[in-house]
Amino acid sequence: MSPDRSFKYQMVDTPFALEQIAGSFSRRKVVAVDLESDSMHHYREKVCLLQIADESVCAVIDPLKLNDLSPLKPLFSNPAIQKVFHGADYDIRSLYRDFNIDIENLFDTELASRFVGHGESGLEAVLLKRFDVQLNKKFQRRDWSIRPLSDEMIEYAAKDVYYLIPLAERLKSELEAQGRHGWVEEECLNLSRVRAVQSNGFPLFLKCKGSGRLEPRRLAVLESLLQLREKIAAKKDRPLYQVFRNDSLFRIASMEKIDLSSLAEAGALSAKQIDMYGSSLVKAAQAALSLSENQLPTYPRKPVRNMGYAVRRRMKSLSTWRNKRAHRLGLDPAILLTKAQMASIAQVFPRDPIDLKRVAELKNWQRKAFGKEIVQVLNEPD
Numbered sequence: 001m002s003p004d005r006s007f008k009y010q011m012v013d014t015p016f017a018l019e020q021i022a023g024s025f026s027r028r029k030v031v032a033v034d035l036e037s038d039s040m041h042h043y044r045e046k047v048c049l050l051q052i053a054d055e056s057v058c059a060v061i062d063p064l065k066l067n068d069l070s071p072l073k074p075l076f077s078n079p080a081i082q083k084v085f086h087g088a089d090y091d092i093r094s095l096y097r098d099f100n101i102d103i104e105n106l107f108d109t110e111l112a113s114r115f116v117g118h119g120e121s122g123l124e125a126v127l128l129k130r131f132d133v134q135l136n137k138k139f140q141r142r143d144w145s146i147r148p149l150s151d152e153m154i155e156y157a158a159k160d161v162y163y164l165i166p167l168a169e170r171l172k173s174e175l176e177a178q179g180r181h182g183w184v185e186e187e188c189l190n191l192s193r194v195r196a197v198q199s200n201g202f203p204l205f206l207k208c209k210g211s212g213r214l215e216p217r218r219l220a221v222l223e224s225l226l227q228l229r230e231k232i233a234a235k236k237d238r239p240l241y242q243v244f245r246n247d248s249l250f251r252i253a254s255m256e257k258i259d260l261s262s263l264a265e266a267g268a269l270s271a272k273q274i275d276m277y278g279s280s281l282v283k284a285a286q287a288a289l290s291l292s293e294n295q296l297p298t299y300p301r302k303p304v305r306n307m308g309y310a311v312r313r314r315m316k317s318l319s320t321w322r323n324k325r326a327h328r329l330g331l332d333p334a335i336l337l338t339k340a341q342m343a344s345i346a347q348v349f350p351r352d353p354i355d356l357k358r359v360a361e362l363k364n365w366q367r368k369a370f371g372k373e374i375v376q377v378l379n380e381p382d
Helices: 015-025 070-077 088-099 109-116 123-131 151-159 164-178 181-191 216-236 246-254 260-266 271-289 309-329 339-348 353-358 364-378
Strands: 009-012 030-037 047-053 058-061 082-085 106-108
Touching: 009 015, 009 151, 015 058, 015 070, 030 088, 030 164, 047 070, 047 088, 047 151, 058 151, 070 088, 082 088, 082 109, 082 164, 088 106, 088 181, 106 109, 106 181, 109 123, 109 164, 109 181, 123 164, 164 181, 181 364, 216 246, 216 271, 246 260, 246 271, 260 271, 309 339, 309 364, 339 353, 339 364, 353 364
Parallel strands: 009 058, 030 082, 082 106
Antiparallel strands: 030 047, 047 058
């Protein structure tokens, strides 16, 4: 199918319309899916629009006007109907988080684009290459929770799924020709199982880059500042980065002296931020600085693998083989094997392809396609 069909979409914002469209799509073999959210504008992000399309029509579903999206669950969980996404990770997490929707039979065109050898796999770059189409990203950063939506915004959202089915068909054909379709099938199956990460009481500093370099007392200060940011963001319904950036709080936590004058001199915050929140930041920092030694947090460290000479040599051999093999296949080397996978293989030191099952990080397609070569590389004499 080529993407030259006339473009049609319909707005779905009543329970009756949702039931009707869910029934219609349930008779299809493949549907394309995308969503719009408000993650850049609110403290707790949510799905604000859900677009589902077949070969002839796109349904633009408004979950903010519908209390229940359960009529869509059978569609998404039906393994006989393929669901085509582009860059599905965030969408899958969001659909499960907000609506408890599971995805069966996923095909991710972004992932597939990387596996056929596209250097750039974003939708805009892929559609330009494949269909000579320039996507209009005018509304990409808009707050999709605001109602009413303009007709232009609704059409923009609908067009994001317009090309996905024809794109998927082309990619599947190329993957079959390259013998890589099974690789992508397994990757998509794994991707369909991802879920939104829950904090579960873990320290906030674990999500702050560089926090592992801080000594315990400064780590306590950073945690206290991050907790304050959470409270402010929740109260104002703002995303965290719009209150304070991570690097700003990291710089404050690293300061030898933390008071209002020091905040102004450090340049980590704007004058407006200091005026609004300076006293609260100083208070939070001082509370952390006054903690006793046994109250201070410690950064959780993963056990360091024993990378002796023999393991490092095997790692180097694997890396050399991987880079050359990936180049011949026209793939990013990290698709073939990640650094973590190579480290595990080097540690296990498999003597035959069956022994590769001991490497839990390896996917089945990697063992099947490259197992013999990997073992041969590891067991070649120096």
